[in-house]
Amino acid sequence: MADIDDRWHRKGPDGKQQRTDRYGVGARWLLRWREADGTQRKKSFQRKADAEQYATTVEHGMMSGTYVSPDAGKITVGEWAARWLQAQGHLARSTFARYEIAINRHIVLKWGRVRLSAVKHADVQAWVSGLAGEWSPASVVKVHRVFSQVLAWAVRDGRLARNPAEGIRLPRPSLPDHRYLDHAEVAKLAERCGSYGVVIRFLAYTGLRWGELAGLKVGRVDLVRRRFLVAESVTEVNGALVWGSPKTHERRSVPLPRFLVEELRPRIEGRADDALVFMAPQGGVLRVRNFRRNVFDPAVRDVGPAGFHPHELRHTAASLAIASGADVKLVQQMLGHKTATMTLDLYGHLFPDRLNDVADRMDAAVSAPNVPRE
Template structure:
């Protein structure tokens, strides 16, 4: 148990609390104006030690800016593009507000007020990403024993309104592809395989099985702070994706004269085909041209062709598990969550099947009853 003693200062009597840390090292805290304040502090120390929640005040005095780098360096599980986004968010939004603030001084209400201000000018999804960086930084401090609790827990976040997805029909895919000139096959490939852009851009000739019409997706490439980063696919695991027969000839043309280690799709400079360049040079104008003649043609990006691939697969009769494997989702539950709207027609099929089952049951019962009735 600790002790309380008084001492004199120029401003009058003050009280000092002496106590032992969990490691039995003795320390003290001075400056209490009343003995009651000192007693309350000592009681809180003893209770927090018993609960295993005690935090050394000296360790929580580190500022957010000082703690941000150790937290950032510890994110070994993240891909380079995600880390790049975290770095941008730290520098752009988190550190300008919280950099000089000590960890111990981060208040729940202060975090809520910050999120509320951000929500007035930024999209809900952006605000959530910014919040997650500060929350993750604080969570790491809790695990390291610098905070007893995460002040970001329970903060109310803006609701994300689900964006309407524009799925293309077969005819619209062909219309868009024809408008992309020399990159017609890129549009067709993305719309009928569901590969992410980085997976397509990293695809090498040796990963194509032309006989089985399979793509071995084992690598991805993406820009991170101006540099191309080669890594595994988003799910960190390879997968085999089928492609329709009509793509065989287009892919054969792309692979002609190349070695197994060469990239299938190349940019104008002979290097990696970059999404931003492709969108500016070909895709955006092709979408505009399609919209000018087809009022139902949706706004979309190259990445949205992945959604079209899911839509076309479902409409062709593919089940959830097959779509999950094609897209490389972590689980079928994730596929259902992302593309729940594509399976709305399945609800009608369920109702129809239940109706048939119930009707057949009633008919069978009536027939059975008729068979046992005595003849008159």
Template structure:
């Protein structure tokens, strides 16, 4: 219900109730302005763009805390990263500012003043946009002022793929850890997924890893979580890994780690790189190389072996095939070349049949 009343002092009092029944009122010198405000509010309520003007007076620091607390699906590393960004970049500039006072123009200026890499600036801006997007969803704001902010383009870094010979060289230099190199390079597991594998997660008959957990070091503490994007999956391993994997799992109880440290604990990627991965990379003359680049290598080797986009998506645990294409579009360039060659061959065969048919005396041209 909405109404306009003239007050004794000559001002016009406009009021309406939102969907929850809460009353909102403002005073205007002219009746036409009061009516315009009521019409705009009614339109916003109908279209879903309405936001509580009282809530818009809240400060961003409160909304940021609510945003950080409302995402149980985040992996521990993602939560730690977002907390760090909020504390180091968002709160110092915007923490004490009212939500309704944050404008696209001000945010754009701030983005231009940030001294960080393009990738970092995109992450920082993304966090602020996420906070404001939640403010929109909870009716603190009508629109997200960060949505229209231009962000610097992140230069595409050429992804590195090892070939099969380089993988063998690296595995040979890794010594007793060679099966871990081969697992990463031919199965596409993330390091944390490999480190979290338990004996119960291995099917030696079907040669399958059941990827159900990941373990990551966050601020010095090992955090266990579901795989990234919560994509639990079954990943086959090649037969040349059958014996090494069987040796690691046979005779052991189900909750034992497949690839433990000498002390029986989950591997930490920093320690693994220091103790054996980086020395092996250096000995194989492949520096610089990270464990995650072996995941890229697995994608490359799989595509070279004829894997489809769907098969690659399932192996890597991407949420959808389009993600796989976005990440590894360059791996399918050769497919386009082969497609052009096949189309040329098909046309040549069709043309030969056409000419042979039309040259036949039994089939004179019409």
């Protein structure tokens, strides 16, 4: 419990009220309390009402588990962000690298020397609004997300009572204008890529991310069942190859069209299970930067569309699957999306509009002979 006394209200040698003491000018009421770990705390106030109000806050915080020690928020944001980053060893290396860039390039630059307890919601909003004038909406959202995670960690550690980065108004990223190749365009691009045409067709008809294609091993491919298992991915981070699980950390089975089975057969049969299906010219992992520079980008410059990049073949796979009659759950499974909602957010406009079909079925049901009419 917190105790209040006024023993700092003293008379001076002349008999008058003494207005100054070591707790501050006019400090009269002293609040004492003890934290859960036994640490003794005290704070002085000029008015008893202020002391009582603060005492109520302290007691409520201790009872509800929301109490924050006055010293807990004295650590700087820069120090705390470094601790938080060190605790993110569970993240994929590529994700860790993005978080590190957000902290070093943006967060520490603005907040590095500021105490955690001094971070205010209005100041965070002003900072985010300033970033929105310099960076793309998507970049601002990512930087804010990292900052909010850092502060949320401080809340869980008892250093902040609440997260001042919550409820910030963020710029709304515009939905990208996806480009989709049709079958003829895929064939044309694949032909221009020569011996690597199979890579183009594989991406365009399976929807794999590049890291999943580059990490696909022979033992994961079943040509008889026309299926392969996406179980790992390889990413280049600061020039180094990092192996890990797919983006959603879940394995998935993806179907193979028959024409791809025949193209893959020479790359599968007679090879070791741990061999890579797709390899660089000199062996080893097929790196996207090298592939783009040496094969893909020259082909795109010749046959178009201008500026097309390998990830757009994933969008192409989604559009071709939907056009062939695949429903949203099948497309979700093929692409490895976390939820069907994500699939619909990206490709919902490609699914055929069947609202009239629903209305027609309702008309037919109501018009059935066995439906009573007034």
